[in-house]
Amino acid sequence: MLSLRKFKLKTRMVLVLGxxxxxPTSLIGAFALHYISVSLEDQIGQRALDVAKTxxxxxxxxxxxxxxxxxxxxPMSQVFAEGTGxxxxxxxxxxxxxxxxxxxxxxxxxxxxxxxxxxxxxLVHGRPYxxxxxxxxxxxxxxxxxxxxxxxxxVIGIVSVGYLLDSVQEVIGRYRTTLISVMALAFLLSVATxxxxxxxxxxxxxxxxxxxxxxxxxxxxxxxxxxREGIIAINAEGEITTFNRTAARLLGIDDETAxxxxxxxxxxxxxxxxxxxxxxxxxFDHEVWLENRNLIVNxxxxxxxxxxxGVVSSFRRKDELDLLTHKLxxxxxxxxxxxxxxxxxxxxxxxxxxxIQLGAFDEALALIGQETQSHQxxxxxxxxxxPDPQLAGCLLGKYNRARELGLSLKxxxxxxxxxxxxxxxxxxxVSIVGNLLDNAMEATLAHRGAGGDIGLTMTDLGNDxxxxxxxxxxxxxxxxxxxxxxxxxxxxxxxxxxLGLHLVRNLVERLEGHLTVEPGDDGGSRxxxxxxxxxxxxxxxxxxxxx
Numbered sequence: 001m002l003s004l005r006k007f008k009l010k011t012r013m014v015l016v017l018g019x020x021x022x023x024p025t026s027l028i029g030a031f032a033l034h035y036i037s038v039s040l041e042d043q044i045g046q047r048a049l050d051v052a053k054t055x056x057x058x059x060x061x062x063x064x065x066x067x068x069x070x071x072x073x074x075p076m077s078q079v080f081a082e083g084t085g086x087x088x089x090x091x092x093x094x095x096x097x098x099x100x101x102x103x104x105x106x107x108x109x110x111x112x113x114x115x116x117x118x119x120x121x122x123l124v125h126g127r128p129y130x131x132x133x134x135x136x137x138x139x140x141x142x143x144x145x146x147x148x149x150x151x152x153x154x155v156i157g158i159v160s161v162g163y164l165l166d167s168v169q170e171v172i173g174r175y176r177t178t179l180i181s182v183m184a185l186a187f188l189l190s191v192a193t194x195x196x197x198x199x200x201x202x203x204x205x206x207x208x209x210x211x212x213x214x215x216x217x218x219x220x221x222x223x224x225x226x227x228r229e230g231i232i233a234i235n236a237e238g239e240i241t242t243f244n245r246t247a248a249r250l251l252g253i254d255d256e257t258a259x260x261x262x263x264x265x266x267x268x269x270x271x272x273x274x275x276x277x278x279x280x281x282x283x284f285d286h287e288v289w290l291e292n293r294n295l296i297v298n299x300x301x302x303x304x305x306x307x308x309x310g311v312v313s314s315f316r317r318k319d320e321l322d323l324l325t326h327k328l329x330x331x332x333x334x335x336x337x338x339x340x341x342x343x344x345x346x347x348x349x350x351x352x353x354x355x356i357q358l359g360a361f362d363e364a365l366a367l368i369g370q371e372t373q374s375h376q377x378x379x380x381x382x383x384x385x386x387p388d389p390q391l392a393g394c395l396l397g398k399y400n401r402a403r404e405l406g407l408s409l410k411x412x413x414x415x416x417x418x419x420x421x422x423x424x425x426x427x428x429x430v431s432i433v434g435n436l437l438d439n440a441m442e443a444t445l446a447h448r449g450a451g452g453d454i455g456l457t458m459t460d461l462g463n464d465x466x467x468x469x470x471x472x473x474x475x476x477x478x479x480x481x482x483x484x485x486x487x488x489x490x491x492x493x494x495x496x497x498x499l500g501l502h503l504v505r506n507l508v509e510r511l512e513g514h515l516t517v518e519p520g521d522d523g524g525s526r527x528x529x530x531x532x533x534x535x536x537x538x539x540x541x542x543x544x545x546x547x
Contacts, residue, residue: 010198021190029179048143052161056145065157073100090160122146390426406450415458435500443473465531471524
């Protein structure tokens with residue numbers, strides 16, 4: 001059997017719609033022809049029976065049959081036939097012998113032998129009846145009625161009135177021709193409609209075939225389930241059309257729950273997707289809280305031309321994005337530390353090499369001793385005061401970075417930061433302290449130039465970890481103070497600034513700490529960071545995927 005899949009969608013639709021129009025029309029036409037045929041035969045039969053009964057009651061016919069007067073009955077039957085439009089009127093006696101017939105040669109012969117019919121119902125039982133048979137003159141519909149004697153008690157003969165069925169077939173033929181014409185017209189109209197509909201439908205589905213749509217649908221489902229972001233889509237009525245498993249997991253919904261077709265307000269009463277559906281304005285990187293989950297949400301309207309047909313929302317836990325940012329920042333800090341040390345020691349080695357070549361051996365030894373003593377002091381301080389390798393590595397890298405810039409990072413020798421709690425994510429702490437030191441170096445360098453100092457004091461006494469960082473920058477005006485932690489705000493003229501302090505504030509809030517800013521002793525600014533050793537909630541750190 002030929003498969004429809006071998007044809008294009010347009011061809012399939014034309015064939016299917018054409019057959020849908022053709023089959024019902026054919027069935028209706030066949031039924032109509034059959035019904036017309038049966039109705040016409042019934043009408044002709046009933047007319048033949050009525051005429052036969054009327055002739056059988058005529059006194060002259062009764063008299064002629066009783067006397068077996070063929071000479072009298074023959075012309076009378078012809079008159080009856082012409083007057084009623086019958087094909088023939090045959091009159092027989094009690095034994096079924098013809099007394100009158102359109103063909104005079106058949107008079108005197110048995111009606112049963114020639115007409116192939118049984119006259120018993122009329123002659124024996126005395127009741128009129130209809131029959132359809134092939135007689136001597138072709139297929140006819142006959143009405144037969146008994147002829148009673150004048151007393152009406154004894155059957156003395158029979159009257160048979162026949163109508164040829166050729167006229168019925170002619171009528172059926174005319175109807176059949178008309179019906180075939182109507183069927184052909186309906187088929188052509190259905191084909192034209194199918195072509196128009198198929199063209200419109202193909203345009204609506206971007207010219208794709210059903211198999212291509214099915215494949216794209218499967219790829220779309222696989223893509224939705226593979227991404228780590230939650231995705232929700234609604235239609236113009238606010239009903240959910242797409243809801244991947246990641247979205248269900250992030251929102252704390254059983255991923256086996258059937259959500260398609262349900263209202264977004266029913267599933268997420270606080271969702272703003274309906275606002276986007278009404279306004280058509282996209283929303284990017286909105287930070288929302290949902291059941292103790294901090295999410296970054298994007299919402300975009302789905303447009304067909306200028307019409308809004310739905311909204312798609314994608315979201316991800318903010319701590320995952322922060323964790324990625326922290327890791328990148330951590331790597332960048334290590335890279336800067338290595339670059340600074342490499343650059344600084346390259347300069348020192350060149351200086352020592354030059355002194356040796358000039359024969360200034362004492363100066364070379366003094367420089368080597370000075371460098372060794374300075375680094376040994378710093379290393380001793382970090383080993384004693386900051387046993388955590390990540391924090392110590394960060395401070396060492398910032399120390400070298402400051403020296404490369406011509407600045408001096410002075411760490412208070414009385415500092416102590418040994419009681420770091422295990423639950424405190426080290427990458428978050430390093431990111432906070434590193435950004436504050438970078439900000440202090442930038443401010444000092446911009447205001448004082450080379451030779452400026454940055455101070456750092458640390459203490460782990462009490463219930464908080466306290467870091468105090470002081471710069472020699474221009475300070476912060478009262479107008480700028482409320483805005484320094486806003487994303488993108490900066491007092492610098494160059495691009496690429498305005499993110500560090502914003503990130504610091506978010507990380508501090510996440511660790512349930514707080515940060516104060518006040519004027520420094522040398523006219524700059526002093527940032528004081530307080531981080532509690534014990535927090536009310538669990539802090540998610542590296543190693544947790546946040547899902």
